[in-house]
Amino acid sequence: MTDADAAGLDGRSIRVGLDVGGTKIDAVAVSPDGQIVGRLRRPTGWGEDAVVDSVVEAVAALAREAGFAPSDVVSAGIGIPGLVDSGTGRVLHAVNLGVETLDLADRAGDRLGAPVHVENDVKAAALGAAMLRGAGGSMAYLNLGTGVAAGIVVDGRIWRGARGTAGEVGHLSVDPNGRACGCGQRGCIETFCGGGALARAWGRPGALPVRDILDAADAGDPEAVALRADLFHGAAAAVRVLVLSADVERVVIGGGLTALGERLERGIRSALLAGAGSSAFMRSLHLDERIDLLPAGSPAAAFGAALIGASVPSKEIVSHG
Structure with a gap:
């Protein structure tokens, strides 16, 4: 038109x-x-x-x-x-x-x-989350779904960077010996906390594999316990990268995995606190206080x-x- x-x-x-x-x-x-x-x-x-x-x-x-x-x-x-x-x-x-x-x-x-x-x-x-949450200043949106992606909003505008990839953390490798990623690298953040990667690693049928993993982990299944730790470790790594690279005031988490609700938020907060346990610098950033989970089904x-x-x-x- x-x-x-x-x-x-x-x-x-x-x-x-x-x-x-x-x-x-x-x-x-x-x-x-x-x-x-x-x-x-x-x-x-x-x-x-x-x-x-x-x-x-x-x-x-x-x-x-x-x-x-x-x-x-x-x-x-x-x-x-x-x-x-x-x-x-x-x-x-x-x-x-x-x-x-x-x-x-x-x-x-x-x-x-x-x-x-x-x-x-x-x-x-990212823009919608910033407006719905009333986030002035700077905010990162971390989408945890089948894959992992992110965007940054500053003063109500999308910040893209030089080539439009500002804030994209899903394909940042944090473990070169980790699981193979569809992008061709190993140990990308997405291989730890992407719903698709976790479902493939779990390898058992189910309508909601990541929820099944958490349920099985709560019941003591050792494989599920390890995958649950991966989920929280990967999401915490994404939060750290977004804050350390752009110093955003808040990281709002959305995507399909928000259906996990409090279990997801609590697990990410715990992983952030554990990661800061031996570092006064990381503790000073108060990363666990800078995350916010959108309700499941947010528009x-x-x-x-x-x-x-x-x-x-x-x-x-x-x-x-």
């Missing part, structure tokens, strides 16, 4: 944000005063055409559920995995969606009749996408994390 087209949007009031994942879209409607006035989740299609269809259908369904007209949408923001050129809205290599190259902003915008802006999903979640990514949709980002490539 061109700037000339967008100029005729006076009177519209609803900003829509969509978090497009490999299996579902989480969509929110945001009022002019920044309140979420509607939310729904729908399955995501596979392939480039199906992803566009899924986005358009999600906005239409959200409008019906929340009681506004599609013509009330002033902008839409989309958070999506893969390589994202946030200036053009093009998505590359979103392998979990069957997308190789997709001009998502143009194609979705033409069908929605409103400007669409696209951002990497973790970057969108941070979709809300952040809505905020991004309200602005015009500069053209740059950001990594998928």
Whole structure:
């Protein structure tokens, strides 16, 4: 959609944000005063055409559920995995969606009749988490899900660094003799605390393998005890890296593993305290007091996408994390 087209949007009031994942879209409607006035989740299609269809259908369904007209949408923001050129809205290599190259902003915008802006999903979640948590100053968002990724927000703006990878810690190797990582290295932080890596190491069937690991560890299973220690060790390492490299005031933890709730937060805090036990310098940083867990099912990514949709980002490539 061109700037000339967008100029005729006076009177519209609803900003829509969509978090497009490999299996579902989480969509929110945001009022002019920044309140979420509607939310729904729908399955995501596979392939480039199906992803566009899924986005358009999600906005239409959200409008019906929340009681506004599609013509009330002033902008839409989309958070999506893969390589994202946030200036053009093009998505590359979103392998979990069957997308190789997709001009998502143009194609979705033409069908929605409103400007669409696209951002990497973790970057969108970082901005949404900062706003939902009222985090002024600097904040890092650590996403613990199937994989591990992070983003940094400073004074309400995403801080990208020189090439868009600021804050990305999942593929930082902390043990060169550790488990092989899909990136080609060994002992990456993701191999310790990524849900996918833990499930593969566990190797037992189950709907929620990481929860199964914690349950089995509580029951004394030695393999589960070791994997539980890996989870907390890896997440604590990510927090240390984010604070030591960027000195963020807070690290907000989100992603699918937040379903573990207090057990996850308590374990990470304990690992941070244990790691600082022999170092007065590390104790002085009070890392255990600088983490904050989002509630399971938080709309941070979709809300952040809505905020991004309200602005015009500069053209740059950001990594998928």
